[in-house]
Structure formats: C-alpha cells, structure tokens
Amino acid sequence: MIHRLTKYHHLLLFFIFISTPLLAIPRFALESGSSCILCHVDPSGGGLRNDYGISYGLDDLSYRTPDRLSSYSGIIFSHFQFGGDIRIQSVSKQKDDIPVGLAVFPMQANIQVKNEGKYHTTLVELATLRKDVGFQLRVNNLIPNGYFKFGLSKPSYGLKVEDHTTFIRGGNIQLVQGNHREGMPFIPTLENVGLMELGFYFGDTFISISRTTDGYILGSTETYVGRIEHYRSFRSFQSVAGASFLFEGDLQMFSLFGGLSRGNLSWMGEVDVAENWILDRSIASYSEFTWRLKKGLFLMGRIDFFDENMDFTEDAIRRTTFGLNYVPLPFVDIKFQIRSSQLTQGKQSKGLEFLSQLHLWF
Amino acid sequence: MKKIIVIFGLLIGFLIAQKSDLKNVKVLPYKTKRELVKFMKSVVAPELGVKCNFCHNMTDYPSDEKDHKKVARQMMAMVQNANKTMNNLNFHEISCWVCHRGNEHPDHPPKKK
Numbered sequence: 001m002i003h004r005l006t007k008y009h010h011l012l013l014f015f016i017f018i019s020t021p022l023l024a025i026p027r028f029a030l031e032s033g034s035s036c037i038l039c040h041v042d043p044s045g046g047g048l049r050n051d052y053g054i055s056y057g058l059d060d061l062s063y064r065t066p067d068r069l070s071s072y073s074g075i076i077f078s079h080f081q082f083g084g085d086i087r088i089q090s091v092s093k094q095k096d097d098i099p100v101g102l103a104v105f106p107m108q109a110n111i112q113v114k115n116e117g118k119y120h121t122t123l124v125e126l127a128t129l130r131k132d133v134g135f136q137l138r139v140n141n142l143i144p145n146g147y148f149k150f151g152l153s154k155p156s157y158g159l160k161v162e163d164h165t166t167f168i169r170g171g172n173i174q175l176v177q178g179n180h181r182e183g184m185p186f187i188p189t190l191e192n193v194g195l196m197e198l199g200f201y202f203g204d205t206f207i208s209i210s211r212t213t214d215g216y217i218l219g220s221t222e223t224y225v226g227r228i229e230h231y232r233s234f235r236s237f238q239s240v241a242g243a244s245f246l247f248e249g250d251l252q253m254f255s256l257f258g259g260l261s262r263g264n265l266s267w268m269g270e271v272d273v274a275e276n277w278i279l280d281r282s283i284a285s286y287s288e289f290t291w292r293l294k295k296g297l298f299l300m301g302r303i304d305f306f307d308e309n310m311d312f313t314e315d316a317i318r319r320t321t322f323g324l325n326y327v328p329l330p331f332v333d334i335k336f337q338i339r340s341s342q343l344t345q346g347k348q349s350k351g352l353e354f355l356s357q358l359h360l361w362f
Numbered sequence: 363m364k365k366i367i368v369i370f371g372l373l374i375g376f377l378i379a380q381k382s383d384l385k386n387v388k389v390l391p392y393k394t395k396r397e398l399v400k401f402m403k404s405v406v407a408p409e410l411g412v413k414c415n416f417c418h419n420m421t422d423y424p425s426d427e428k429d430h431k432k433v434a435r436q437m438m439a440m441v442q443n444a445n446k447t448m449n450n451l452n453f454h455e456i457s458c459w460v461c462h463r464g465n466e467h468p469d470h471p472p473k474k475k
Binding site for chain 1: 394395396399400403404413414415419420421422425427
C-alpha cells in the first residue's frame with residue numbers, strides 16, 4: 001500500500017509540476033531567418049501568434065489546410081485577438097525497464113488575449129493549470145526600431161525551446177541520476193514576475209535587456225537578463241548565433257546558442273554554464289537535428305547533456321531522443337518521442353521512455 | 363498585487379484599443395491582413411530575397427519609418443500600372459521577379475539617363 005501511494009505521489013507531482021509556460025519553437029525562427037517577433041506577439045517568443053504566425057501555421061506548417069480555416073485570424077470583437085495553447089502529454093510508465101502503461105495528463109492550458117493601439121500592444125495570459133497570470137504592456141514607438149515592455153512576465157534567456165525537459169531548460173523533474181538537480185533552473189513552475197524589458201532591432205540582430213522586480217529563479221534579489229541573437233542568410237543557408245546571461249545574486253548563467261538550416265534540414269544547439277546553481281559550476285547542452293520529410297511531417301534527433309559539477313565523469317547524464325512530429329491540420333501538432341538516458345559511474349538507466357504529445361493552438 | 367496589475371492592464375487595453383484591421387495600406391488591393399500577409403510572404407519576400415525587416419519596423423508593421431517601405435510602395439504602384447497595360451495587350455501579369463530575380467537590387471538596373 002505504501003509503495004502504491006508513493007507511486008501515485010510521484011505521478012501527482014509530475015502532473016502538477018509539468019504545466020508548461022509559454023515556449024517557442026526556435027527552429028521556425030531559424031528557418032524563417034527572423035527573430036521570434038516575426039510570428040509571435042511577444043518579442044521573446046511563445047504564446048499568441050501574430051498575423052504572420054497564423055499565416056505561417058496555415059500555409060507553411062500543416063499537411064493540409066481546410067478551406068473553412070483558411071481565413072482564421074483570431075480576432076474577436078474587431079479590437080481583440082484571442083488565442084490559446086493546449087498540450088496533453090502521455091509518458092510510458094516503467095516497471096523494471098519495461099513500459100507497462102501510459103500516464104496521460106494535461107500539460108498546458110493557456111489562454112491569451114491581445115489588443116493594440118497606435119503606440120502599444122497589450123497581452124494578457126492566463127495559465128489555467130498553474131493558476132498564474134501574465135500581463136505585458138509594450139510601448140512600440142518610444143525607441144526607434146525597438147520597444148519598452150513592462151508587466152508580469154518572464155525574462156528571455158537562451159533558446160526558449162518548447163520542451164521543458166531538455167537540460168538547458170528545467171530537465172528531469174523526477175531525478176534519474178540521483179543528483180541534487182538534473183537540469184537548469186527554468187522549470188515550468190517558475191512564476192511570472194514584475195519585469196521591465198528593452199528590446200532593439202538592428203537589421204538582423206535583436207538585443208533584449210531585462211530586469212525583474214523580484215527574484216525570478218531563487219526569489220531572493222532582482223534578476224538581470226540580457227540576450228543577443230543575429231540571423232544571417234548566405235547562399236541557401238540560414239543561420240543564427242546568439243548569447244545570453246542571467247544574474248541573480250550569486251547565481252550567474254551564460255549561454256551560447258546557434259543554428260544552421262538548409263532546405264529541409266535544420267540543426268540547433270545551446271551550451272549553458274551556471275555558477276552557484278547546484279555545486280560550483282554546472283553545464284548543460286542541447287543539440288537537435290530536424291529533417292522535414294514532407295510538409296507537416298518532421299523527424300528529429302536530439303542529444304541533451306547535463307553535469308552538475310562540470311567534471312564530466314560523475315553525476316553526468318546524456319539523453320538521446322528520436323521523434324516524429326506530425327502537423328496534419330492547422331492548429332494541431334502531434335509528437336511521438338523515444339528517449340534513452342545514459343548515466344555515468346556505471347549507474348543503471350531507466351530504460352526506454354515513450355512520450356507522445358498533442359498540442360492544439362489557435 | 364498581480365490581480366490589480368492585470369485588471370489595470372485590461373482597463374488600459376479597453377480604453378485605448380484600436381480595431382484590428384489594415385492600417386496604412388495605400389496601394390495594395392487587399393481587404394484583410396490574411397490576404398496581405400500571404401502576398402508579402404509568398405511573393406514580395408522571395409522575389410526580392412529579403413525578410414520582413416528589410417522594409418518594416420518589426421514592432422510596428424504599418425509604420426512608414428523605413429525608406430525601403432516607401433520605395434517598395436512606389437514599385438508596387440509601378441507594377442500595378444504596368445499590369446494594366448499588360449492586360450490590355452493580353453500579356454501575362456508581371457511581378458517583382460521580372461527585374462529583381464530574387465535580389466534586393468536588380469542585377470541589370472535601367473541605364474542612367
């Protein structure tokens with residue numbers, strides 16, 4: 001009985017912790033050769049799509065677009081745009097390395113509303129599963145080719161990949177290596193904090209600098225975050241390179257990220273180093289290849305790495321993931337993934353994990 | 363505190379919100395943003411080999427602050443005029459591609475007078 005309770009406990013914690021904040025798919029930015037604001041209302045990416053983003057979803061992303069959806073704009077009452085992201089995930093339940101069933105749970109149910117005037121854009125987000133709210137007012141023409149944004153939100157750091165279990169984001173909620181933490185601090189339960197952000201666009205370069213009123217990660221002192229990214233096209237290649245930093249008291253983080261895309265092939269990667277996150281200096285990396293087989297159908301392969309004390313021989317985890325991503329219709333995104341973790345010091349891994357996710361957005 | 367900020371924000375939004383329709387479109391014939399974006403994405407950007415930020419302020423698309431946008435508007439008016447003549451002569455319609463061939467500037471610009 002005690003054993004059963006513990007299992008349910010873990011499952012319950014997993015459900016609660018996994019409610020995802022708004023995240024983006026940086027590969028689309030790379031392939032389009034522009035920063036997140038090309039498709040998203042929030043310049044930091046994720047969440048509500050703008051006119052271009054909706055058009056991209058309808059025309060370029062999905063396998064087919066029914067006529068009745070082709071004029072979708074998300075506009076209600078002619079003044080407001082309404083949108084949302086719903087994710088439902090299933091993970092295989094293991095028993096002695098053998099999958100014995102599926103745990104299905106809601107992962108995200110966010111609703112966003114936007115309105116805009118000549119000089120401003122207002123965005124409200126309701127993360128219903130986490131019972132958190134976000135709000136940002138962006139003043140557009142205060143700075144030439146830039147913006148000033150304030151409200152309740154999250155600072156933008158590194159590649160905000162949509163999978164929060166990558167080690168560069170939040171990593172493993174259920175520890176597999178027995179470390180203190182298995183991933184960087186960006187777990188899904190981080191709440192929106194008071195934020196001021198300045199953003200500048202210089203041609204194909206985007207720079208953002210933000211400061212929070214409270215601690216974003218540790219909750220102690222204010223957080224300072226900076227990020228720069230540069231997009232470049234040469235011949236038939238699209239590329240992006242960038243860096244970011246985050247300072248919050250003793251916690252210091254730096255990241256380098258980049259990507260290269262040509263035709264149907266894309267690669268994106270990031271390396272993060274954190275001082276005083278767990279033990280002295282921790283490192284996480286992410287490297288993902290994607291191959292577009294045909295419109296709406298993608299194959300991916302990814303390697304994530306994490307070491308809490310950067311000695312590479314103890315407490316390190318390497319996770320290999322293969323997946324299929326199918327977008328049969330606009331606003332419907334289905335993912336299947338198989339994962340395997342390799343642990344150092346001869347520790348036994350959990351065996352293969354099977355994940356699937358249904359993502360609906362509008 | 364969070365609730366107060368969100369309610370305050372919503373109030374501001376309600377008070378100063380504008381209709382989400384096309385703004386500052388002077389030459390192109392489109393009635394909806396969807397039609398306009400589709401044209402820009404599938405015709406203008408690839409035929410000039412440029413991205414949106416070549417002409418637009420990314421935080422304020424309707425703005426005319428970039429000179430490239432003003433030139434693009436004149437070019438589009440020129441293409442529309444040319445197509446009126448082409449139609450009268452039963453020729454195919456032309457687009458940016460005829461001169462630009464995927465480049466920001468045509469490889470063979472008109473000779474200076």
